[in-house]
Amino acid sequence: MLDFSILTDYMDVFLEGFKITIIASFIALICSFILGTLIAVMRIAPFKPLNWIGTVYVEFIRNIPVLVIVFFTYLAFDFGGMTAGIIGLTVYTAAFIAEAIRAGIMSVPRGQMEAARSSGLTYGQAMKSVILPQAIKIVIPPLGNQFINLVKNSSLLAVVAGGDLMYQGDLISASTFSTFDTYIFVGLFYLILTIPLSFGVGFLEKRLARSN
Protein backbone atom coordinates (compact mmCIF):
# COMPACT_ATOMS: atom_id res chain seq x y z
CA MET A 1 0.00 0.00 0.00
CA LEU A 2 1.19 3.51 -0.73
CA ASP A 3 2.64 5.45 2.18
CA PHE A 4 0.55 8.63 2.14
CA SER A 5 2.58 10.16 4.97
CA ILE A 6 5.22 11.01 2.33
CA LEU A 7 2.62 13.04 0.50
CA THR A 8 1.42 14.90 3.62
CA ASP A 9 4.90 15.38 5.16
CA TYR A 10 6.48 16.70 1.97
CA MET A 11 3.43 18.46 0.51
CA ASP A 12 5.16 21.85 0.40
CA VAL A 13 8.16 20.34 -1.43
CA PHE A 14 5.89 18.64 -3.97
CA LEU A 15 3.94 21.85 -4.47
CA GLU A 16 7.14 23.90 -4.88
CA GLY A 17 8.22 21.55 -7.68
CA PHE A 18 4.71 21.51 -9.16
CA LYS A 19 4.75 25.32 -9.24
CA ILE A 20 8.13 25.45 -11.01
CA THR A 21 7.00 22.80 -13.52
CA ILE A 22 3.93 24.92 -14.36
CA ILE A 23 5.86 28.21 -14.52
CA ALA A 24 8.69 26.74 -16.61
CA SER A 25 6.29 25.05 -19.06
CA PHE A 26 4.22 28.20 -19.37
CA ILE A 27 7.14 30.57 -19.97
CA ALA A 28 8.66 28.10 -22.45
CA LEU A 29 5.30 27.83 -24.25
CA ILE A 30 4.96 31.58 -24.69
CA CYS A 31 8.59 32.06 -25.75
CA SER A 32 8.51 29.14 -28.18
CA PHE A 33 5.22 30.37 -29.63
CA ILE A 34 6.84 33.73 -30.40
CA LEU A 35 10.07 32.18 -31.72
CA GLY A 36 8.13 29.49 -33.60
CA THR A 37 5.87 32.04 -35.31
CA LEU A 38 8.94 34.04 -36.34
CA ILE A 39 10.61 30.97 -37.83
CA ALA A 40 7.42 29.87 -39.58
CA VAL A 41 7.10 33.30 -41.21
CA MET A 42 10.79 33.17 -42.16
CA ARG A 43 10.24 29.82 -43.85
CA ILE A 44 7.47 31.12 -46.09
CA ALA A 45 8.67 34.71 -46.57
CA PRO A 46 9.33 35.69 -50.21
CA PHE A 47 13.08 35.95 -49.56
CA LYS A 48 15.25 32.87 -50.10
CA PRO A 49 18.01 33.43 -47.47
CA LEU A 50 15.33 33.73 -44.75
CA ASN A 51 13.74 30.49 -45.99
CA TRP A 52 17.08 28.73 -45.69
CA ILE A 53 17.73 29.95 -42.14
CA GLY A 54 14.26 28.85 -41.08
CA THR A 55 14.58 25.44 -42.73
CA VAL A 56 18.03 24.76 -41.27
CA TYR A 57 16.81 25.71 -37.79
CA VAL A 58 13.75 23.48 -37.94
CA GLU A 59 15.47 20.46 -39.51
CA PHE A 60 18.50 20.63 -37.23
CA ILE A 61 16.69 21.18 -33.93
CA ARG A 62 13.92 18.66 -34.61
CA ASN A 63 16.45 15.91 -35.23
CA ILE A 64 18.53 16.21 -32.07
CA PRO A 65 17.48 15.17 -28.54
CA VAL A 66 16.06 17.91 -26.31
CA LEU A 67 18.37 16.72 -23.52
CA VAL A 68 21.41 17.57 -25.68
CA ILE A 69 20.03 21.11 -26.12
CA VAL A 70 19.26 21.51 -22.41
CA PHE A 71 22.73 20.28 -21.40
CA PHE A 72 24.30 22.57 -23.96
CA THR A 73 22.53 25.71 -22.72
CA TYR A 74 23.36 24.74 -19.15
CA LEU A 75 27.06 24.01 -19.72
CA ALA A 76 28.02 26.44 -22.47
CA PHE A 77 26.48 29.53 -20.85
CA ASP A 78 26.44 30.73 -17.29
CA PHE A 79 22.72 30.21 -16.60
CA GLY A 80 21.07 28.70 -13.55
CA GLY A 81 19.37 25.33 -14.00
CA MET A 82 15.86 26.69 -14.37
CA THR A 83 16.81 29.41 -16.89
CA ALA A 84 18.96 27.01 -18.91
CA GLY A 85 16.13 24.48 -18.88
CA ILE A 86 13.55 27.01 -20.05
CA ILE A 87 15.84 28.27 -22.83
CA GLY A 88 16.62 24.71 -23.94
CA LEU A 89 12.94 23.75 -23.98
CA THR A 90 12.09 26.94 -25.89
CA VAL A 91 14.73 26.34 -28.57
CA TYR A 92 13.51 22.74 -29.02
CA THR A 93 9.74 23.34 -28.91
CA ALA A 94 9.95 26.39 -31.22
CA ALA A 95 11.03 24.09 -34.08
CA PHE A 96 7.89 21.96 -33.68
CA ILE A 97 5.60 24.96 -33.21
CA ALA A 98 7.11 26.58 -36.32
CA GLU A 99 6.17 23.49 -38.34
CA ALA A 100 2.63 23.48 -36.92
CA ILE A 101 2.18 27.17 -37.72
CA ARG A 102 3.66 26.77 -41.19
CA ALA A 103 1.22 23.94 -41.92
CA GLY A 104 -1.60 26.21 -40.69
CA ILE A 105 -0.51 29.11 -42.91
CA MET A 106 -0.12 26.82 -45.94
CA SER A 107 -3.69 25.60 -45.41
CA VAL A 108 -5.07 29.11 -46.06
CA PRO A 109 -5.83 29.32 -49.81
CA ARG A 110 -3.35 31.38 -51.88
CA GLY A 111 -6.18 33.58 -53.15
CA GLN A 112 -6.50 35.11 -49.68
CA MET A 113 -2.98 36.52 -49.85
CA GLU A 114 -3.46 37.71 -53.43
CA ALA A 115 -6.75 39.40 -52.54
CA ALA A 116 -5.20 41.11 -49.51
CA ARG A 117 -2.20 42.27 -51.50
CA SER A 118 -4.34 43.66 -54.32
CA SER A 119 -6.47 45.61 -51.85
CA GLY A 120 -3.29 47.48 -50.95
CA LEU A 121 -1.98 45.70 -47.83
CA THR A 122 1.75 45.09 -47.55
CA TYR A 123 3.00 41.48 -47.19
CA GLY A 124 3.44 41.96 -43.43
CA GLN A 125 -0.04 43.50 -43.01
CA ALA A 126 -1.68 40.79 -45.07
CA MET A 127 0.09 38.13 -43.01
CA LYS A 128 -0.90 39.73 -39.71
CA SER A 129 -4.52 40.65 -40.40
CA VAL A 130 -5.64 38.14 -43.03
CA ILE A 131 -3.58 34.94 -43.06
CA LEU A 132 -2.55 34.39 -39.43
CA PRO A 133 -6.07 34.83 -37.93
CA GLN A 134 -7.35 32.08 -40.25
CA ALA A 135 -4.33 29.85 -39.75
CA ILE A 136 -4.58 29.94 -35.96
CA LYS A 137 -7.71 27.76 -35.99
CA ILE A 138 -5.83 24.89 -37.58
CA VAL A 139 -2.80 25.49 -35.41
CA ILE A 140 -4.49 25.32 -32.00
CA PRO A 141 -4.78 21.50 -31.57
CA PRO A 142 -1.11 20.79 -32.47
CA LEU A 143 -0.14 23.69 -30.20
CA GLY A 144 -2.03 22.00 -27.39
CA ASN A 145 -0.11 18.80 -28.06
CA GLN A 146 3.14 20.73 -27.93
CA PHE A 147 2.11 22.16 -24.56
CA ILE A 148 1.53 18.65 -23.21
CA ASN A 149 4.96 17.66 -24.52
CA LEU A 150 6.43 20.74 -22.89
CA VAL A 151 4.98 19.84 -19.49
CA LYS A 152 6.44 16.35 -19.85
CA ASN A 153 9.78 17.59 -21.20
CA SER A 154 10.05 20.13 -18.38
CA SER A 155 11.04 17.12 -16.26
CA LEU A 156 14.46 17.51 -17.92
CA LEU A 157 14.99 20.49 -15.63
CA ALA A 158 15.69 17.85 -12.98
CA VAL A 159 18.88 16.88 -14.84
CA VAL A 160 20.25 20.43 -14.57
CA ALA A 161 19.00 21.02 -11.01
CA GLY A 162 16.13 23.19 -12.21
CA GLY A 163 13.99 22.68 -9.08
CA ASP A 164 10.97 21.24 -10.92
CA LEU A 165 8.59 18.48 -9.82
CA MET A 166 10.88 15.65 -10.95
CA TYR A 167 13.84 17.28 -9.19
CA GLN A 168 11.95 17.70 -5.92
CA GLY A 169 10.73 14.12 -6.23
CA ASP A 170 14.36 13.02 -6.43
CA LEU A 171 15.19 14.98 -3.29
CA ILE A 172 12.21 13.51 -1.43
CA SER A 173 13.03 9.95 -2.46
CA ALA A 174 16.63 10.49 -1.35
CA SER A 175 15.55 11.56 2.13
CA THR A 176 12.65 9.10 2.64
CA PHE A 177 14.28 6.09 0.95
CA SER A 178 10.88 5.15 -0.49
CA THR A 179 11.53 5.78 -4.16
CA PHE A 180 8.58 3.71 -5.33
CA ASP A 181 5.89 5.65 -3.46
CA THR A 182 7.50 9.04 -4.10
CA TYR A 183 7.66 8.48 -7.85
CA ILE A 184 4.03 7.36 -7.90
CA PHE A 185 3.05 10.66 -6.26
CA VAL A 186 5.26 12.60 -8.68
CA GLY A 187 3.51 10.78 -11.53
CA LEU A 188 0.09 11.71 -10.14
CA PHE A 189 1.09 15.38 -10.01
CA TYR A 190 2.11 15.23 -13.68
CA LEU A 191 -1.18 13.53 -14.59
CA ILE A 192 -3.13 16.33 -12.84
CA LEU A 193 -1.62 18.65 -15.44
CA THR A 194 -1.45 16.49 -18.56
CA ILE A 195 -4.72 14.50 -18.47
CA PRO A 196 -7.02 17.58 -18.54
CA LEU A 197 -4.79 19.06 -21.27
CA SER A 198 -5.08 15.95 -23.45
CA PHE A 199 -8.84 15.85 -22.98
CA GLY A 200 -8.97 19.54 -23.94
CA VAL A 201 -6.92 18.92 -27.08
CA GLY A 202 -9.04 15.91 -28.01
CA PHE A 203 -12.18 18.00 -27.59
CA LEU A 204 -10.80 20.83 -29.76
CA GLU A 205 -9.73 18.38 -32.46
CA LYS A 206 -13.22 16.89 -32.61
CA ARG A 207 -14.90 20.29 -32.73
CA LEU A 208 -12.61 21.57 -35.46
CA ALA A 209 -13.12 18.40 -37.48
CA ARG A 210 -16.86 19.01 -37.29
CA SER A 211 -16.66 22.72 -38.19
CA ASN A 212 -14.67 21.95 -41.36
Place this chain on the structure above:
Amino acid sequence: MDFLAPFIEVLTPDNMKFLLEGFWVTLKVAAISIVLSFIIGGLIGILRYAKIPVVSQLLAVVVETIRNLPLLLIIFFTYFALPEVGIDMEIITAAIVALTIFESAMLSEIIRSGLNSIHKGQIEAGRSSGLNYIQTLRYIVMPQALRRMVPPLVSQFISLLKDTSLAVVIALPDLLHNAQILYAQNGSNVIPIFIIVALMYFIVNYALSLIAKRLELKQA
Protein backbone atom coordinates in the same frame (compact mmCIF):
# COMPACT_ATOMS: atom_id res chain seq x y z
CA MET B 1 41.36 29.32 -38.37
CA ASP B 2 41.08 29.81 -34.62
CA PHE B 3 37.50 28.71 -34.80
CA LEU B 4 38.47 25.19 -35.86
CA ALA B 5 41.26 24.71 -33.32
CA PRO B 6 39.05 23.31 -30.50
CA PHE B 7 37.44 20.87 -32.94
CA ILE B 8 40.81 19.59 -34.11
CA GLU B 9 41.81 19.13 -30.49
CA VAL B 10 38.67 17.08 -29.73
CA LEU B 11 38.55 15.10 -32.97
CA THR B 12 41.36 12.71 -32.10
CA PRO B 13 40.89 9.11 -33.31
CA ASP B 14 40.58 7.92 -29.70
CA ASN B 15 37.86 10.42 -28.82
CA MET B 16 35.92 9.74 -31.99
CA LYS B 17 36.13 6.00 -31.39
CA PHE B 18 34.85 6.55 -27.84
CA LEU B 19 31.92 8.68 -29.05
CA LEU B 20 31.06 6.18 -31.79
CA GLU B 21 31.08 3.37 -29.23
CA GLY B 22 28.53 5.35 -27.26
CA PHE B 23 26.49 5.98 -30.39
CA TRP B 24 26.52 2.25 -31.12
CA VAL B 25 24.94 1.64 -27.67
CA THR B 26 22.35 4.34 -28.44
CA LEU B 27 21.48 2.73 -31.76
CA LYS B 28 21.38 -0.78 -30.28
CA VAL B 29 19.09 0.20 -27.37
CA ALA B 30 16.88 2.18 -29.75
CA ALA B 31 16.65 -0.69 -32.26
CA ILE B 32 15.71 -3.29 -29.63
CA SER B 33 13.15 -0.92 -28.09
CA ILE B 34 11.66 -0.15 -31.51
CA VAL B 35 11.12 -3.82 -32.30
CA LEU B 36 9.67 -4.62 -28.87
CA SER B 37 7.41 -1.58 -28.74
CA PHE B 38 6.20 -2.19 -32.27
CA ILE B 39 5.09 -5.70 -31.26
CA ILE B 40 3.53 -4.65 -27.94
CA GLY B 41 2.10 -1.40 -29.30
CA GLY B 42 0.66 -3.27 -32.28
CA LEU B 43 -1.03 -5.78 -30.01
CA ILE B 44 -2.49 -3.05 -27.79
CA GLY B 45 -3.61 -1.04 -30.81
CA ILE B 46 -5.40 -4.02 -32.35
CA LEU B 47 -7.03 -5.04 -29.04
CA ARG B 48 -8.32 -1.48 -28.55
CA TYR B 49 -9.49 -1.31 -32.16
CA ALA B 50 -11.38 -4.59 -31.80
CA LYS B 51 -13.29 -3.03 -28.84
CA ILE B 52 -13.16 -6.15 -26.68
CA PRO B 53 -15.20 -5.25 -23.58
CA VAL B 54 -13.22 -4.60 -20.34
CA VAL B 55 -9.85 -5.31 -22.05
CA SER B 56 -10.22 -2.27 -24.32
CA GLN B 57 -11.22 0.05 -21.50
CA LEU B 58 -8.45 -1.22 -19.25
CA LEU B 59 -5.87 -0.72 -22.00
CA ALA B 60 -7.23 2.75 -22.69
CA VAL B 61 -6.58 3.76 -19.07
CA VAL B 62 -3.07 2.27 -19.10
CA VAL B 63 -2.16 3.87 -22.45
CA GLU B 64 -3.50 7.31 -21.48
CA THR B 65 -1.65 7.19 -18.16
CA ILE B 66 1.68 6.25 -19.69
CA ARG B 67 1.37 8.69 -22.59
CA ASN B 68 0.76 11.54 -20.18
CA LEU B 69 3.77 10.86 -17.96
CA PRO B 70 7.28 12.18 -18.65
CA LEU B 71 9.57 9.47 -20.06
CA LEU B 72 12.23 10.60 -17.59
CA LEU B 73 9.94 9.60 -14.72
CA ILE B 74 9.34 6.18 -16.28
CA ILE B 75 13.10 5.64 -16.67
CA PHE B 76 13.78 6.69 -13.07
CA PHE B 77 10.91 4.53 -11.87
CA THR B 78 12.09 1.44 -13.75
CA TYR B 79 15.65 1.68 -12.53
CA PHE B 80 15.33 3.13 -9.02
CA ALA B 81 11.82 2.27 -7.79
CA LEU B 82 11.17 -1.23 -9.15
CA PRO B 83 14.06 -2.79 -7.15
CA GLU B 84 12.06 -1.85 -4.02
CA VAL B 85 9.43 -4.38 -5.08
CA GLY B 86 12.02 -6.98 -6.03
CA ILE B 87 12.41 -6.22 -9.77
CA ASP B 88 16.12 -5.56 -10.23
CA MET B 89 17.45 -4.88 -13.71
CA GLU B 90 20.78 -4.04 -15.24
CA ILE B 91 21.11 -0.52 -16.64
CA ILE B 92 20.74 -1.52 -20.28
CA THR B 93 17.72 -3.75 -19.55
CA ALA B 94 16.09 -1.01 -17.48
CA ALA B 95 16.64 1.48 -20.32
CA ILE B 96 15.10 -0.88 -22.88
CA VAL B 97 12.15 -1.74 -20.60
CA ALA B 98 11.39 1.92 -19.81
CA LEU B 99 11.64 2.99 -23.46
CA THR B 100 9.49 0.04 -24.55
CA ILE B 101 6.77 0.84 -21.99
CA PHE B 102 6.58 4.47 -23.08
CA GLU B 103 6.90 3.97 -26.84
CA SER B 104 4.45 1.03 -26.89
CA ALA B 105 1.80 3.40 -25.58
CA MET B 106 2.69 5.98 -28.25
CA LEU B 107 2.81 3.41 -31.07
CA SER B 108 -0.46 1.77 -30.01
CA GLU B 109 -2.23 5.09 -30.60
CA ILE B 110 -0.71 5.46 -34.08
CA ILE B 111 -1.72 1.90 -34.96
CA ARG B 112 -5.22 2.29 -33.53
CA SER B 113 -5.91 5.51 -35.43
CA GLY B 114 -4.43 3.97 -38.58
CA LEU B 115 -6.85 1.05 -38.28
CA ASN B 116 -9.72 3.43 -37.49
CA SER B 117 -9.00 5.39 -40.67
CA ILE B 118 -10.02 2.39 -42.81
CA HIS B 119 -13.63 2.68 -43.86
CA LYS B 120 -16.09 0.40 -42.01
CA GLY B 121 -17.48 -0.72 -45.38
CA GLN B 122 -14.21 -2.58 -46.00
CA ILE B 123 -14.83 -4.79 -42.98
CA GLU B 124 -18.45 -5.36 -43.95
CA ALA B 125 -17.41 -6.27 -47.49
CA GLY B 126 -14.73 -8.63 -46.16
CA ARG B 127 -17.15 -10.29 -43.77
CA SER B 128 -19.88 -10.70 -46.38
CA SER B 129 -17.43 -12.35 -48.79
CA GLY B 130 -17.02 -15.08 -46.18
CA LEU B 131 -13.86 -14.08 -44.30
CA ASN B 132 -13.99 -14.22 -40.51
CA TYR B 133 -13.12 -11.16 -38.38
CA ILE B 134 -9.44 -12.10 -37.92
CA GLN B 135 -9.03 -12.84 -41.64
CA THR B 136 -10.68 -9.51 -42.52
CA LEU B 137 -8.25 -7.68 -40.25
CA ARG B 138 -5.28 -9.62 -41.57
CA TYR B 139 -6.00 -9.43 -45.31
CA ILE B 140 -8.23 -6.37 -45.78
CA VAL B 141 -7.74 -3.80 -43.03
CA MET B 142 -4.09 -4.30 -42.03
CA PRO B 143 -2.46 -3.95 -45.47
CA GLN B 144 -4.30 -0.68 -46.13
CA ALA B 145 -3.80 0.71 -42.63
CA LEU B 146 -0.08 -0.15 -42.50
CA ARG B 147 0.58 1.95 -45.57
CA ARG B 148 -1.04 4.97 -43.91
CA MET B 149 0.80 4.35 -40.65
CA VAL B 150 4.30 4.38 -42.10
CA PRO B 151 5.01 8.15 -41.92
CA PRO B 152 3.87 8.61 -38.28
CA LEU B 153 5.63 5.38 -37.34
CA VAL B 154 8.92 6.65 -38.76
CA SER B 155 8.59 9.95 -36.88
CA GLN B 156 7.90 8.00 -33.70
CA PHE B 157 11.06 5.98 -34.36
CA ILE B 158 12.98 9.25 -34.68
CA SER B 159 11.51 10.33 -31.33
CA LEU B 160 12.58 7.05 -29.80
CA LEU B 161 16.13 7.47 -31.03
CA LYS B 162 16.21 10.95 -29.51
CA ASP B 163 14.54 9.75 -26.30
CA THR B 164 17.23 7.10 -25.82
CA SER B 165 19.48 9.97 -24.70
CA LEU B 166 17.39 10.26 -21.52
CA ALA B 167 18.80 6.96 -20.31
CA VAL B 168 21.98 8.90 -19.56
CA VAL B 169 20.36 9.67 -16.17
CA ILE B 170 20.73 6.02 -15.16
CA ALA B 171 24.28 6.00 -16.60
CA LEU B 172 23.58 3.99 -19.75
CA PRO B 173 26.93 4.24 -21.60
CA ASP B 174 25.34 5.86 -24.67
CA LEU B 175 26.54 8.72 -26.88
CA LEU B 176 25.62 11.48 -24.44
CA HIS B 177 27.18 9.58 -21.53
CA ASN B 178 30.49 9.17 -23.35
CA ALA B 179 30.37 12.82 -24.37
CA GLN B 180 29.99 13.75 -20.70
CA ILE B 181 33.08 11.71 -19.82
CA LEU B 182 35.07 13.50 -22.54
CA TYR B 183 34.16 17.02 -21.53
CA ALA B 184 34.62 16.17 -17.85
CA GLN B 185 38.31 15.64 -18.68
CA ASN B 186 38.62 19.07 -20.26
CA GLY B 187 35.95 21.68 -19.58
CA SER B 188 36.87 23.83 -22.58
CA ASN B 189 35.76 20.97 -24.85
CA VAL B 190 32.07 21.34 -23.99
CA ILE B 191 30.99 23.28 -27.08
CA PRO B 192 32.86 21.31 -29.78
CA ILE B 193 31.82 18.00 -28.22
CA PHE B 194 28.17 19.00 -28.07
CA ILE B 195 28.27 20.10 -31.68
CA ILE B 196 29.77 16.75 -32.74
CA VAL B 197 27.19 14.85 -30.66
CA ALA B 198 24.35 16.91 -32.11
CA LEU B 199 25.66 16.26 -35.63
CA MET B 200 25.77 12.49 -35.03
CA TYR B 201 22.14 12.45 -33.87
CA PHE B 202 21.19 14.79 -36.69
CA ILE B 203 22.70 12.69 -39.48
CA VAL B 204 20.85 9.52 -38.50
CA ASN B 205 17.54 11.20 -37.66
CA TYR B 206 17.56 13.43 -40.72
CA ALA B 207 18.18 10.41 -42.94
CA LEU B 208 15.21 8.70 -41.29
CA SER B 209 13.01 11.78 -41.77
CA LEU B 210 13.96 11.95 -45.46
CA ILE B 211 12.87 8.34 -45.83
CA ALA B 212 9.59 9.21 -44.10
CA LYS B 213 9.06 12.15 -46.45
CA ARG B 214 9.73 10.00 -49.51
CA LEU B 215 7.22 7.41 -48.30
CA GLU B 216 4.66 10.16 -47.71
CA LEU B 217 5.14 11.49 -51.24
CA LYS B 218 4.82 8.02 -52.70
CA GLN B 219 1.42 7.67 -51.06
CA ALA B 220 0.06 11.01 -52.20
